Amino acid sequence: MGKKEKPSRHIKCEIRFDNNPLAIYRPGDAVTGFVELTLLKNKKFRGICLRINGFASTYWGSKVKNGSTNYKKRNISFKGREDYFNTISYLVGSDVGNPLEIVAGSYSYPFSVVIPANAPASMEGTFGHIRYMIQLTLERPWKHDIVNTAPFTVRVDSDxxxxxxxxxxxxxxxxxxxxxxxxxxxxxxxxxxxxxxxxxxxxxxxxxxxxxxxxxxxxxxxxxxxxxxxxxxxxxxxxxxxxxxxxxxxxxxxxxxxxxxxxxxxxxxxxxxxxxxxxxxxxxxxxxxxxxxxxxxxxxxxxxxxxxxxxxxxxxxxxxxxxxxxxxxxxxxxxxxxxxxxxxxxxxxxxxxxxxxxxxxxxxxxxxxxxxYSLEGPAENECAKGSEPYTPRDY
CATH class of the missing domain: 2.60.40.640 (Immunoglobulin-like)
Incomplete structure (x- = not known):
C-alpha cells in the first residue's frame, strides 16, 4: 500500500452489502454484495484487487532497558496478529502484469465470503482490535494506489x-x-x-x-x-x-x-x-x-x-x-x-x-x-484513503 492521498475525482467507488445495510453478521453467515466502480475518464491500472479479511491485531510502544548492564532505555514496538480468513482476488489484471487501460464507464463486481464458525466478535480497544473488512485496491503504475475500505461487524451469540x-x-x-x-x-x-x-x-x-x-x-x-x-x-x-x-x-x-x-x-x-x-x-x-x-x-x-x-x-x-x-x-x-x-x-x-x-x-x-482508565496507546491505521474511520457497531 502506497502513501495516502486524496481519491481521484475521476474515480468513484462504492461497496454495498446485499440486504444488510447495517453490515452486521454472525459467525457462519455469508457476506455477499457488490462493488460499484465508476470511471469518469479512461484510466490505466496494473490491477484491481479485492481483499476480504478478518483479523485480530495488537500494538503498543514501551521503553525497555538496552541490555543487562546499560541503564539507557530504547523504544520497542510490541505487535501481534491473528487472521481468521483472508481472500484476495484480482478483478482486473494482476499484481505483476502490464498496465491495462480501462475505458470510462460503470462496473459492478460481486463478492461473497463465509465467516468461519469460530470467528470472534468485532472489538476495538486502546492496544488492539478485532476487525472485519472488505478492501478494493486500484493498483496504478508509477502512482500511489487508491484504496477503498468498507468494514462490517461480527456479533457472537453466547448462551x-x-x-x-x-x-x-x-x-x-x-x-x-x-x-x-x-x-x-x-x-x-x-x-x-x-x-x-x-x-x-x-x-x-x-x-x-x-x-x-x-x-x-x-x-x-x-x-x-x-x-x-x-x-x-x-x-x-x-x-x-x-x-x-x-x-x-x-x-x-x-x-x-x-x-x-x-x-x-x-x-x-x-x-x-x-x-x-x-x-x-x-x-x-x-x-x-x-x-x-x-x-x-x-x-x-x-x-x-x-x-x-x-x-x-x-x-x-x-x-x-x-x-x-x-x-x-x-x-x-x-x-x-x-x-x-x-x-x-x-x-x-x-x-x-x-x-x-x-x-x-x-x-x-x-x-x-x-x-x-488505561494509558493511551499508538493508533494503527487499517483504513486507507477513500474510507471512513472504523467503528464497530454496539451490541
Missing part, C-alpha cells in the same frame, strides 16, 4: 445455559487487612453474588459484609462493574497489556472503627460484547466487579474481585416472572449514581428513592459510565 452448571454457582471474595504493622484487630470485607453468569437486562445482586474491628475508620468503599480487555503481543516477544473500562461505580457510606456493616448493591447489566477468552489468542474480553476499600489515615487499599460472565442469553434456571424482573431493574436504576456523586449513606429498606422508568424504556447505554 450461558451451555455452562449453567458452573455459572449458576455463587461467587465469593474476601480480604483480611491489618493496619499499623498488624498491631490492630483486622478489617474483614466479604462480597458475594448468587451466580456469575448474566445477560443484558439482568441484575447483579451483590451483598457485602464489612467487619471493621480495627481502630481505623473506613472512609468509603468503591464498587465498580468493569470490562477487562487483555491484549497480547507476539513480537519481539510475548507481553501483555490490560485495559479497564468502568461501566458503573458506586460508593458506600462511612464505616466507623469497631463497627460492622452490610451493603446490598443491585447493578443492572447493560448491552455489551459477551465475555470471550477462547476464540482469540491475542485479544479477549472479561468482566468483573472490583471492590476497593478506602481507609482513613492509611495508604492501604484492600481490593476484592468477583468475576462476571456476560452472555447474550441468560440462565434459564435464574429467570423470574416479568414483574419481578422489572422490579429488580427499578431497584438497580434507583441505586445507580455517577462517579462524581458524593458517597452515599448505607442503603436501608425504609429509605428508597422513587424508581426511574424501567430499563426497557431507557436508551441502551444510559446506566453505564463507560469510564476508561
Amino acid at each position: 450461558l445455559n451451555l455452562l449453567a452448571e458452573t455459572l449458576s454457582l455463587p461467587t465469593k471474595a474476601e480480604t483480611v487487612s491489618c493496619f499499623y504493622f498488624g498491631l490492630t484487630e483486622p478489617l474483614v470485607v466479604t462480597a458475594t453474588t448468587p451466580r456469575s453468569g448474566y445477560a443484558p437486562g439482568e441484575v447483579i445482586e451483590m451483598v457485602m459484609h464489612v467487619n471493621n474491628q480495627s481502630i481505623v475508620d473506613i472512609r468509603t468503599i468503591l464498587v465498580k462493574l468493569q470490562r477487562v480487555d487483555t491484549f497480547i503481543s507476539q513480537v519481539p516477544w510475548v507481553d501483555k497489556k490490560v485495559e479497564y473500562t468502568v461501566l458503573e461505580e458506586r460508593y458506600t457510606g462511612k464505616i466507623s472503627r469497631r463497627h460492622n456493616a452490610r451493603f446490598e448493591e443491585n447493578i443492572l447489566i447493560g448491552a455489551g460484547t459477551p465475555s470471550n477468552d477462547s476464540l482469540c489468542r491475542i485479544v479477549y474480553t472479561q468482566y468483573e466487579i472490583e471492590i476497593v476499600v478506602h481507609p482513613s489515615r492509611s495508604r492501604k487499599r484492600p481490593t476484592l474481585r468477583l468475576p462476571i460472565v456476560l452472555g447474550t442469553e441468560g440462565l434459564t434456571s435464574s429467570n423470574l416472572n416479568p414483574e419481578a424482573i422489572i422490579e429488580k431493574q427499578r431497584l438497580a436504576m434507583a441505586d445507580f449514581r455517577p462517579p462524581s456523586a458524593p458517597p452515599a449513606q448505607m442503603a436501608t429498606s425504609e429509605a428508597m428513592a422513587i424508581p426511574p422508568p424501567p430499563y426497557t424504556d431507557l436508551p441502551q447505554n444510559s446506566v453505564s459510565t463507560f469510564q476508561s
Whole structure:
C-alpha cells in the first residue's frame, strides 16, 4: 500500500452489502454484495484487487532497558496478529502484469465470503482490535494506489445455559487487612453474588459484609462493574497489556472503627460484547466487579474481585416472572449514581428513592459510565484513503 492521498475525482467507488445495510453478521453467515466502480475518464491500472479479511491485531510502544548492564532505555514496538480468513482476488489484471487501460464507464463486481464458525466478535480497544473488512485496491503504475475500505461487524451469540452448571454457582471474595504493622484487630470485607453468569437486562445482586474491628475508620468503599480487555503481543516477544473500562461505580457510606456493616448493591447489566477468552489468542474480553476499600489515615487499599460472565442469553434456571424482573431493574436504576456523586449513606429498606422508568424504556447505554482508565496507546491505521474511520457497531 502506497502513501495516502486524496481519491481521484475521476474515480468513484462504492461497496454495498446485499440486504444488510447495517453490515452486521454472525459467525457462519455469508457476506455477499457488490462493488460499484465508476470511471469518469479512461484510466490505466496494473490491477484491481479485492481483499476480504478478518483479523485480530495488537500494538503498543514501551521503553525497555538496552541490555543487562546499560541503564539507557530504547523504544520497542510490541505487535501481534491473528487472521481468521483472508481472500484476495484480482478483478482486473494482476499484481505483476502490464498496465491495462480501462475505458470510462460503470462496473459492478460481486463478492461473497463465509465467516468461519469460530470467528470472534468485532472489538476495538486502546492496544488492539478485532476487525472485519472488505478492501478494493486500484493498483496504478508509477502512482500511489487508491484504496477503498468498507468494514462490517461480527456479533457472537453466547448462551450461558451451555455452562449453567458452573455459572449458576455463587461467587465469593474476601480480604483480611491489618493496619499499623498488624498491631490492630483486622478489617474483614466479604462480597458475594448468587451466580456469575448474566445477560443484558439482568441484575447483579451483590451483598457485602464489612467487619471493621480495627481502630481505623473506613472512609468509603468503591464498587465498580468493569470490562477487562487483555491484549497480547507476539513480537519481539510475548507481553501483555490490560485495559479497564468502568461501566458503573458506586460508593458506600462511612464505616466507623469497631463497627460492622452490610451493603446490598443491585447493578443492572447493560448491552455489551459477551465475555470471550477462547476464540482469540491475542485479544479477549472479561468482566468483573472490583471492590476497593478506602481507609482513613492509611495508604492501604484492600481490593476484592468477583468475576462476571456476560452472555447474550441468560440462565434459564435464574429467570423470574416479568414483574419481578422489572422490579429488580427499578431497584438497580434507583441505586445507580455517577462517579462524581458524593458517597452515599448505607442503603436501608425504609429509605428508597422513587424508581426511574424501567430499563426497557431507557436508551441502551444510559446506566453505564463507560469510564476508561488505561494509558493511551499508538493508533494503527487499517483504513486507507477513500474510507471512513472504523467503528464497530454496539451490541
